[in-house]
Amino acid sequence: MNVILAQPRGFCAGVVRAIDIVELALEQYGAPVYVRHEIVHNHHVVESLKAKGAIFVEELDEVPVDAVTVFSAHGVARVVENAARQRQLRVLDATCPLVGKVHNQGRQYAAKGYQVILIGEAGHPEVIGILGQIPAPVVVVRNVDQVEDLPFPANTPMAYITQTTLSVDDTKAVVLALQQRYPGIVGPDTRDICYAVQNRQTALRILSQCVDLVLVVGAANSANTVTLRTIAAETGVPAYRVAEGAELDRQWFQNVETVGITAGASTPEALVDDVIAALGNLAPLTIKTLPGREEQVQFNLPTGLIARSR
The missing domain is CATH 3.40.50.11270 (Rossmann fold)
Structure with a gap:
């Protein structure tokens, strides 16, 4: 394999x-x-x-x-x-810090008198935090149908912000629907969605073109992990989300020669290794990594903590 x-x-x-x-x-x-x-x-x-x-x-x-x-x-x-x-x-x-950036955007829009729309998953911890950081009413929408149900007249001053961990393509569709219904709406560019989400989604689309099956390693309550599995399935290849190697099903791999593996942004590499080890129990493996974007982003620690030398 x-x-x-x-x-x-x-x-x-x-x-x-x-x-x-x-x-x-x-x-x-x-x-x-x-x-x-x-x-x-x-x-x-x-x-x-x-x-x-x-x-x-x-x-x-x-x-x-x-x-x-x-x-x-x-x-x-x-x-x-x-x-x-x-x-x-x-x-x-x-x-x-990228979630904090969304907090700031929302507060700025609200201070200017805009009705703020948050594109996100209702009930997700990030969305709950965003709503609680903006001192004004905010409406959460997740899809185009919910945009059509918004009660605001077309001339209402409107602005949108986005949960960081959504699919870039899904967000674009909702933004387009908002712009069509509210031509004056303002908001950040879709490129302002989390860099890591964009990079992992782009890499997955490339991976899906050269494999028979995709495994996405990560937790069921990780929004970006679930979105990765959805994107993989949308490319037409069988796609499964697994938390660890023990969740693999031998039946998935009948007539499968090449397996692609990615992982959500909160998944440690040790769990990817665990999935690879489980695959190795099914068949001898050859392993390679696709070339892709090297991420060099680092964020500062809060005041009072001393960073380790890496």
């Missing part, structure tokens, strides 16, 4: 930063360090951090006063930030 790996795949700079924040906090302040919600959407990452002394909570009232507390990469609402101050928690904010 031939295995071809997408490039880039797996961890993005925002995820690396978020995990580093928890690990560095444990090193510098000692255990326990409290983390509100999953730091990133990957069970293996969360379990690894738990083993090092991180305690994951759903709400801040579970955190002792004055404890070191980390906000997840998805961002939080201002009410959460205020609650942390009231409880005198020592907060390290692991919100991805």
Whole structure:
């Protein structure tokens, strides 16, 4: 069996930063360090951090006063930030800077009097955080049909922002529908969607052209991972999302000579290796990596944390 790996795949700079924040906090302040919600959407990452002394909570009232507390990469609402101050928690904010950029865009549009539309998945932690960062009513839409249902007259001052982890193509379709219905609408270029999402989607489309089947490694609650599987299926090749090698089904690989593998932005490379090892139990493997974009992005750590030398 031939295995071809997408490039880039797996961890993005925002995820690396978020995990580093928890690990560095444990090193510098000692255990326990409290983390509100999953730091990133990957069970293996969360379990690894738990083993090092991180305690994951759903709400801040579970955190002792004055404890070191980390906000997840998805961002939080201002009410959460205020609650942390009231409880005198020592907060390290692991919100991805690109998510923070969406927060700023939304606040600026609202301050100018625009009705803000957020293109995103209702209920996703990133979307909940964005809604809670904008001091004005915001309407969430995910698809073109929901754009048609918007109640605002065509001359309403409108602006849109986007969840970072959506499909670029899906976002373009919704933006086009918004522009057709509200010709004066303003918003960021679709290129402002997370660089890592764009790069992984582009690499996957190239990969799909030269394989018989695609495996997307990542968690079921990872939006960008689920989107990658959808994109792969849309190219016409069979595509499956798996969290680890144990989830492979031998039946998938009948008459399959070449398997493509990619991974969501919150998936550690160790899980890709685990899937490759499981494939190796089915057949002898040849493995290569497609040429692709080399990502050099790095984000600064919060004040008070000392970066490791890499």
